[in-house]
Amino acid sequence: MPERGAASSSVRPASRADFVLRALAWGGMAVLGAGVCWIVGDVVLRGVRGVSLSFLLDAPARSGRDGGIAPVIVSTAIVIGTCMIVVIPSGVLAAVGLSECLRRGGRTAAVIRLGLDIVAGTPSIAFGLFGHAFFCAFLGLRVSLLSGGLTLACMVLPLFIRLCESALLGVPAGTRRAVDALALTRRTALRRVVLPIAFPGIVSAAVFSLARALAETAALLFTTGYMLRMPGSLLDPGRVLSVHIYDLAMNVPGGDPNAYATALVLLAAVLVIGLVPLRVRRVRADRLVIT
Amino acid sequence: MTSADPDCDTILPWPPMEHTPPCCVAAPHIEVTGLSVSYAGAEALRGVTLTIPRGCVTGIVGPSGCGKSTLLAVLNRMTDAIPACRVQGSVRIDRAEILAPDVDLRSLRRRVGLVFQRPNPLPISIADNILVPLRDHGLGDRRARDARLESVLRDVGLWEEVAHRLRRPATALSGGQQQRLCIARCLALQPEIVLMDEPCSALDPMAAEVIEDLIGGLRHRYTVVLVTHNLAQARRVTDHCAVFWHRPGAPSLIEMGPTRQVFEQPADDLTRLYVGGIRG
Numbered sequence: 001m002p003e004r005g006a007a008s009s010s011v012r013p014a015s016r017a018d019f020v021l022r023a024l025a026w027g028g029m030a031v032l033g034a035g036v037c038w039i040v041g042d043v044v045l046r047g048v049r050g051v052s053l054s055f056l057l058d059a060p061a062r063s064g065r066d067g068g069i070a071p072v073i074v075s076t077a078i079v080i081g082t083c084m085i086v087v088i089p090s091g092v093l094a095a096v097g098l099s100e101c102l103r104r105g106g107r108t109a110a111v112i113r114l115g116l117d118i119v120a121g122t123p124s125i126a127f128g129l130f131g132h133a134f135f136c137a138f139l140g141l142r143v144s145l146l147s148g149g150l151t152l153a154c155m156v157l158p159l160f161i162r163l164c165e166s167a168l169l170g171v172p173a174g175t176r177r178a179v180d181a182l183a184l185t186r187r188t189a190l191r192r193v194v195l196p197i198a199f200p201g202i203v204s205a206a207v208f209s210l211a212r213a214l215a216e217t218a219a220l221l222f223t224t225g226y227m228l229r230m231p232g233s234l235l236d237p238g239r240v241l242s243v244h245i246y247d248l249a250m251n252v253p254g255g256d257p258n259a260y261a262t263a264l265v266l267l268a269a270v271l272v273i274g275l276v277p278l279r280v281r282r283v284r285a286d287r288l289v290i291t
Numbered sequence: 292m293t294s295a296d297p298d299c300d301t302i303l304p305w306p307p308m309e310h311t312p313p314c315c316v317a318a319p320h321i322e323v324t325g326l327s328v329s330y331a332g333a334e335a336l337r338g339v340t341l342t343i344p345r346g347c348v349t350g351i352v353g354p355s356g357c358g359k360s361t362l363l364a365v366l367n368r369m370t371d372a373i374p375a376c377r378v379q380g381s382v383r384i385d386r387a388e389i390l391a392p393d394v395d396l397r398s399l400r401r402r403v404g405l406v407f408q409r410p411n412p413l414p415i416s417i418a419d420n421i422l423v424p425l426r427d428h429g430l431g432d433r434r435a436r437d438a439r440l441e442s443v444l445r446d447v448g449l450w451e452e453v454a455h456r457l458r459r460p461a462t463a464l465s466g467g468q469q470q471r472l473c474i475a476r477c478l479a480l481q482p483e484i485v486l487m488d489e490p491c492s493a494l495d496p497m498a499a500e501v502i503e504d505l506i507g508g509l510r511h512r513y514t515v516v517l518v519t520h521n522l523a524q525a526r527r528v529t530d531h532c533a534v535f536w537h538r539p540g541a542p543s544l545i546e547m548g549p550t551r552q553v554f555e556q557p558a559d560d561l562t563r564l565y566v567g568g569i570r571g
Binding site: 103104105172174175177178179180181182183184185188192193196197 | 396413426473
């Protein structure tokens with residue numbers, strides 16, 4: 001509505017307070033934008049020289065100073081894959097239980113939500129200690145990709161459940177009342193109405209959680225370790241991208257160039273994954289018109 | 292059409308529309324006795340007693356907030372979903388109490404359909420809006436369901452408009468078409484009673500007129516309870532009319548009777564002022 005925008009900016013004289021508010025808002029955005037640009041620019045500028053096809057496909061040499069990051073990428077994929085395989089089904093089910101089965105506005109649901117929020121806010125290092133004690137030691141999974149994946153799952157699950165729940169609560173009230181008035185079974189309501197409406201939101205939730213898991217370092221130091229070899233099984237230790245960056249930057253003199261190159265790969269991965277929900281929304285929208 | 296013909300109720304349930312005699316009968320279908328409803332202590336309806344005749348269109352009129360929609364919500368127990376809602380009294384459909392705790396809500400809501408003020412098609416295809424509820428309630432085999440899809444869409448005059456795009460999303464229809472689809476969805480489950488909560492008020496006048504004609508066509512096949520703000524509409528399409536008002540204290544029923552009588556010789560002074568457009 002261009003008329004409206006024009007009217008509010010040209011007809012109504014902007015008051016002083018208005019101007020200050022606007023300046024503050026723009027200023028805040030500029031500071032934030034500059035910060036992000038600086039970090040991303042720094043990583044891109046220093047990392048881009050190191051990234052090549054052979055960097056992605058080769059084994060590392062001299063503790064990672066030379067060579068590539070192939071085993072690191074494989075370990076990362078396995079850990080994140082394990083994490084998401086656990087998180088998505090259990091998280092969707094938990095969110096359905098929370099939003100559809102418990103009484104709306106009831107005490108049980110409120111207590112569970114509070115619990116989830118507290119767990120979601122727990123520092124990741126605490127999850128690392130828990131994962132080490134529970135998965136590695138108690139369940140005997142040792143320091144391994146599996147232990148790391150499961151620890152990450154515990155860490156990400158509360159966030160995923162809460163995001164999924166808000167996607168499910170996005171079902172319009174009118175639609176819910178239609179479902180009630182038609183006395184549809186819960187199964188039909190979920191399968192044909194609620195989950196399809198919530199689907200794009202659930203994809204967003206999964207992607208957000210995945211990005212969070214991808215960035216995690218502390219929890220994995222204790223649970224997957226930092227063995228720089230190609231893993232042979234789920235029960236082998238391994239090193240994920242974020243841990244590789246940490247190790248190169250902190251423990252390996254002369255490791256900085258490859259640390260930056262690895263950071264660039266991680267950044268690119270997060271960016272590509274972040275584009276998935278946009279794509280899904282578009283595909284869904286197309287289907288709505290076509291079918 | 293307020294004349295009474297005692298033969299009508301023997302023809303129910305649901306003969307084809309054109310074979311039904313032009314009448315509605317005074318045989319009670321829904322009997323409400325001493326109904327009071329409160330939401331978290333606030334009275335929404337007090338001491339309502341009325342009888343809704345079978346096969347007629349009964350209008351519920353009155354100003355905003357006088358308990359019209361609340362009455363409708365009680366008739367198919369939509370009130371159950373509202374927290375802190377207390378319902379007292381008795382509502383009997385075909386002499387069976389529906390407020391008892393052991394009533395099967397699923398079969399009750401199949402017998403008593405509800406059409407909302409705002410069209411609310413499910414965000415699936417036009418055909419699935421009818422077929423999914425049928426399948427969910429286990430009604431008919433695939434063939435019977437497809438036949439029913441066509442017949443209810445014809446009943447609401449939508450078949451010609453959507454026959455070539457049954458697989459398209461229902462949300463792409465116009466507001467009036469969506470509302471007709473919602474009525475068809477309700478009729479597909481073969482209810483005895485159709486509750487309508489201001490079904491025309493969210494639509495433009497042309498679409499509203501189509502729905503209004505449609506409601507007239509439901510007479511004799513279904514018992515229709517129509518909540519409306521629109522007095523002219525109530526006068527046009529209803530056989531009986533109940534007038535609700537904020538009596539001091541709580542909303543309640545002030546008058547009920549054949550529509551012509553309510554509009555032309557109201558017994559209650561408030562009704563006279565209301566239908567005369569002087570109050571409300």
